[in-house]
Amino acid sequence: MPAIAKKRPTNSKGRIIRAVRRHGKVDAAVAIRERGEEWARHWNAGDVEGVAALYAEDAVYLPPHHEAVHGREAIREYLRAPIAHGVSELAFTVTYIKQQGATAWDVGTYRMMIPQNDGTLKEDKGKYLSVWTLRGKNWLLVADAWSSDLSAPR
């Protein structure tokens, strides 16, 4: 819409960026929330391919008790073990999603059930920080860190 473009303040970089930030802000949060639910659904179904597809090719995954895992391929291979271990009933609760342009960060909590050696299930709970970027029409994870809230065993 050229007519509107001409009416913009000339020193408008900041204004335009702020407008873009506002534009689609709700959509981004909705889309990212859905992607998070998709993550949990794939995980609970034991679908490691589905989980890995939510990561950008150059993403990094930062799980506790392990070094950072770089790249979608490596993330998929890393996740095979916990998925095979039968971790289940994973659910995320979003605390907030903040967006600036094509980048968003997503802070929230999780709960999941972890099988113990005696055959029982133990609840774990913790929090996560995920960074998403818009690639084409899809929000993809580019960095994903989490850790348990529970005390370290002594």
Next chain:
Amino acid sequence: MPAIAKKRPTNSKGRIIRAVRRHGKVDAAVAIRERGEEWARHWNAGDVEGVAALYAEDAVYLPPHHEAVHGREAIREYLRAPIAHGVSELAFTVTYIKQQGATAWDVGTYRMMIPQNDGTLKEDKGKYLSVWTLRGKNWLLVADAWSSDLSAPR
């Protein structure tokens, strides 16, 4: 500069944002790297106020074995205990810093020495994911997650 503004393609939101992203990209990485070194320096000096000043007022801190800590005030209070415990020789190594506009995410590793009950020091190492935003002239932490690489005690 109205003349230049008029020459911009009218459907230029994306172009302008990309230009802003390029602009200052190097400076941002340098500035954030310096802020990280400042973090470690304040920490090693036991200066909790100095560390807290690197966080935005609405930042979130996600340490292992604890719930997410929301807000600069709460982060400062939370950090008093580990600083008083005498954790020392903290050093960060940046793996990469990626920036889009006024947001950057910073992935890296850390090493630090933790005092044990028997008076000795034990090395811990792990990784972090930090999200920074440019507020005024300063890059401030808005979200900061980390966890140890070491195996969980059994």
